[in-house]
Amino acid sequence: xxxxxxxxxxxxxxxxxxxxxxxxxxxxxxxxxxxxxxxxxxxxxxxxxxxxxxxxxxxxxxxxxxxxxxxxxxxxxxxxxxxxxxxxxxxxxxxxxxxxxxxxxxxxxxxxxxxxxxxxxxxxxxxxxxxxxx
Amino acid sequence: xxxxxxxxxxxxxxxxxxxxxxxxxxxxxxxxxxxxxxxxxxxxxxxxxxxxxxxxxxxxxxxxxxxxxxxxxxxxxxxxxxxxxxxxxxxxxxxxxxxxxxxxxxxxxxxxxxxxxxxxxxxxxxxxxxxxxx
Amino acid sequence: xxxxxxxxxxxxxxxxxxxxxxxxxxxxxxxxxxxxxxxxxxxxxxxxxxxxxxxxxxxxxxxxxxxxxxxxxxxxxxxxxxxxxxxxxxxxxxxxxxxxxxxxxxxxxxxxxxxxxxxxxxxxxxxxxxxxxx
Amino acid sequence: xxxxxxxxxxxxxxxxxxxxxxxxxxxxxxxxxxxxxxxxxxxxxxxxxxxxxxxxxxxxxxxxxxxxxxxxxxxxxxxxxxxxxxxxxxxxxxxxxxxxxxxxxxxxxxxxxxxxxxxxxxxxxxxxxxxxxx
Numbered sequence: 001x002x003x004x005x006x007x008x009x010x011x012x013x014x015x016x017x018x019x020x021x022x023x024x025x026x027x028x029x030x031x032x033x034x035x036x037x038x039x040x041x042x043x044x045x046x047x048x049x050x051x052x053x054x055x056x057x058x059x060x061x062x063x064x065x066x067x068x069x070x071x072x073x074x075x076x077x078x079x080x081x082x083x084x085x086x087x088x089x090x091x092x093x094x095x096x097x098x099x100x101x102x103x104x105x106x107x108x109x110x111x112x113x114x115x116x117x118x119x120x121x122x123x124x125x126x127x128x129x130x131x132x133x134x
Numbered sequence: 135x136x137x138x139x140x141x142x143x144x145x146x147x148x149x150x151x152x153x154x155x156x157x158x159x160x161x162x163x164x165x166x167x168x169x170x171x172x173x174x175x176x177x178x179x180x181x182x183x184x185x186x187x188x189x190x191x192x193x194x195x196x197x198x199x200x201x202x203x204x205x206x207x208x209x210x211x212x213x214x215x216x217x218x219x220x221x222x223x224x225x226x227x228x229x230x231x232x233x234x235x236x237x238x239x240x241x242x243x244x245x246x247x248x249x250x251x252x253x254x255x256x257x258x259x260x261x262x263x264x265x266x267x268x
Numbered sequence: 269x270x271x272x273x274x275x276x277x278x279x280x281x282x283x284x285x286x287x288x289x290x291x292x293x294x295x296x297x298x299x300x301x302x303x304x305x306x307x308x309x310x311x312x313x314x315x316x317x318x319x320x321x322x323x324x325x326x327x328x329x330x331x332x333x334x335x336x337x338x339x340x341x342x343x344x345x346x347x348x349x350x351x352x353x354x355x356x357x358x359x360x361x362x363x364x365x366x367x368x369x370x371x372x373x374x375x376x377x378x379x380x381x382x383x384x385x386x387x388x389x390x391x392x393x394x395x396x397x398x399x400x401x402x
Numbered sequence: 403x404x405x406x407x408x409x410x411x412x413x414x415x416x417x418x419x420x421x422x423x424x425x426x427x428x429x430x431x432x433x434x435x436x437x438x439x440x441x442x443x444x445x446x447x448x449x450x451x452x453x454x455x456x457x458x459x460x461x462x463x464x465x466x467x468x469x470x471x472x473x474x475x476x477x478x479x480x481x482x483x484x485x486x487x488x489x490x491x492x493x494x495x496x497x498x499x500x501x502x503x504x505x506x507x508x509x510x511x512x513x514x515x516x517x518x519x520x521x522x523x524x525x526x527x528x529x530x531x532x533x534x535x536x
Contacts, residue, residue: 158429158433189420191425193467194464194466196463
């Protein structure tokens with residue numbers, strides 16, 4: 001299974017008075033990486049929403065913070081999809097600074113109807129691209 | 135003209151690695167104060183949007199940062215509306231920590247059609263309450 | 269064991285273009301609640317840092333998003349500490365809108381030396397208050 | 403005088419329930435552009451702080467929001483320094499989506515002692531590079 005790498009630079013907006021990246025902001029980095037992974041597969045989420053009434057939302061996640069990232073760090077977000085079927089996708093996402101693993105996450109994404117927020121199967125044309133990526 | 139006071143506590147999310155409140159986050163504090171001022175006048179912005187197709191958006195602002203706020207500070211946001219007519223409102227907003235003035239802002243708010251984002255006159259029933267407050 | 273309740277209002281800053289609270293921002297709400305729980309026990313984190321060289325940081329968390337919160341919602345963050353010993357605390361935090369459970373989290377907090385970021389035992393004077401609360 | 407261009411992609415984290423970029427988040431985009439401009443000149447702000455005890459902070463700004471940016475937009479931040487002398491720099495920053503000007507800002511940056519937060523002259527080795535850029 002392939003991994004998708006997305007670089008992220010740490011700016012002041014990402015840090016807190018502890019001198020490190022504020023814990024909730026790693027979730028932004030992982031969201032950006034998933035967005036760019038979808039884009040690399042050929043899917044724009046604004047089009048999925050307007051043309052297919054489809055919205056991807058975080059259903060649940062497990063996070064472990066191993067070491068803190070700091071202002072100005074150049075990070076790499078490694079993302080891998082483990083499973084995509086029905087109305088659900090499972091991602092493993094690791095955040096690295098060089099060789100150091102800073103943060104690990106398992107993220108379950110729900111595929112939703114953009115208006116009702118009810119589960120909606122991932123369309124076949126998306127699953128095909130995802131499995132081609134796996 | 136009356137001022138409307140709204141207290142804000144500084145949490146880690148608001149600070150940056152400089153050890154102080156990140157400059158953009160003062161705009162959040164001022165937005166919260168304007169929202170609560172509208173609520174105190176009897177207006178809920180979600181209802182204004184769904185029932186009157188009305189959205190308030192920042193048109194322009196001038197900000198001066200005098201002294202930094204820090205983690206755990208208890209701040210007070212003082213807001214005063216200087217002018218409200220047509221599709222525009224002008225606020226003066228000052229952020230205090232006790233007697234110390236930390237940040238001063240003049241904020242011009244546009245009244246917009248929530249779908250087209252075009253200017254839309256502030257409804258009379260709102261202006262009446264605002265002027266009662268002035 | 270007692271729970272600590274902290275109210276949070278949803279402002280525009282907390283929402284995203286999906287019309288709901290952005291998933292990472294629930295972590296802010298839970299951080300605020302933990303900060304206010306510590307304050308209610310008599311501890312200010314800025315003093316713990318300067319006087320005791322002590323910093324609390326999120327070590328790991330599990331989150332489940334059940335239903336979305338929306339702009340203007342009045343939420344309640346219910347927090348309960350399950351365990352506090354050594355250099356670690358375990359929180360259960362639930363986010364409610366009235367009777368509806370929106371988000372559930374288990375959060376493990378590490379007690380760290382504020383400079384080295386290495387584990388540092390929670391001081392006895394804090395554990396005593398925490399267990400009094402349990 | 404040269405301008406420095408920095409691209410920014412709009413992610414969910416940047417938007418709000420109005421469907422557009424939340425007004426305070428444009429300040430993040432402009433901060434990132436100033437950081438990258440300094441980096442392009444050869445200066446890393448973490449090194450300026452640890453080696454020269456120097457911190458750049460926003461002193462004041464004027465902002466005008468012309469049109470809203472939306473989720474998934476590819477923006478360009480154009481930055482130009484108008485003046486740099488003493489302990490102060492003046493930036494003009496414009497945010498574009500293609501040909502459309504979305505946001506205009508004048509930003510005055512103060513050069514500060516990183517510990518006392520008092521004004522501190524911009525070192526000559528930095529001014530030289532800045533003027534070379536002008």
